[in-house]
Amino acid sequence: MELKNHPILKAARGEETDYTPVWIMRQAGRYSERYRKIREKAGSFMNLCRNPELAAEVTLIPIEEIGVDAAILFSDILVPVEKMGIKVEFVEGKGPVLTPPVRNFRDVEVLKVPDPKEDLSYVLETIRIIKERLVDRPLIGFSGAPFTLASYILEGGSSKNYIAAKSVMWNDKELWDSLMTKLSETVTEYLSAQIEAGADLVQIFDSWMGVLSREDYEKYAFPYTKRIVNELKKRHPETPIIHFGVNAQHLLEVNNRLRVDVIGLDWKTEIPFALERIDKSIQGNLDPVALFADERTIEEKVRKILKEGLKARGHIFNLGHGILPQTDPKKARFLVETVHRISRELRG
């Protein structure tokens, strides 16, 4: 089979498939013992991201261990942010810590738009190694979206209420625009370079866009994402784009105006509700905690999602957010097999 006819790429384009393809957000992560061992060897998570040989090895673990239909590049949305000139550390139990946090115009002025070929060559090298080894399944590249990245930069890390980010957004529109413009350029060049290095499709993570009201999202975040998507479609018209965020039910109609191919849904967004609002292919949306339920319950939930997904233009199965570190890998494998089996059955 030619790679361009792989079910994930077909589903993204809205073509019929024999079964529903599946991958899992954070599929190369801490729930896997092999991942934990390799991370130990690398010393830290960021070191692992910077080592093409190990990052490629980690990327391919879930293909073997749980049988997913695609690999996702092992990296993090904060990797390019580090190359803009902000220190990024992952502190155990606290998540990412960014220093210094951006406060004023001068802080933004000194931020650089990284040249991927120079500054992020290790990511592109990772992609090339993966593509040499993975011939029968697509590789997903990814980036954060400007709003989600700006929130980390302005908050200095994860946040509950986004006070620093929203304050800048409302009180200092020029500072906001200049930061968001730099991030848009960064993301455009970064994703474009990933596609040129071999990524078969890309996902834009606007994980935290749901904290904005529809009006604020349309004014302060959507235009920048739109600019990125339009430029990517111009440069790489054949490469499907997935757009994902959590708690973003109220933004579905707005995001349907993006020229993306697939919209990722979290587990609280009901598929019929989404299909009344969007005409793109969908991705999702099992609750990550459902993998702690017994197999019969998982099967029931999967069947419901698959049935509803058949009404979409195309459906890529996934969890509604990242797989949790406490998950039993056997359950992840069971999920993949169940999606394949039931989705074939339903097409009977």
Ligand code: CP3
């Ligand atoms: O999906 C994959 O397997 C690909 C790799 C990937 C990671 N992060 C690896 C990772 C991807 C696509 C991401 C995206 C990412 N990173 C997002 C968007 C997706 C989402 O979750 O909404 C965000 C917001 C981040 C920022 C980030 N990275 C946080 C908040 C954390 C800490 C969270 C935690 O669980 O401790 C990370 C760390 C991180 N990124 C890990 C992995 C495997 C855990 C690192 C480790 O301790 O080994």
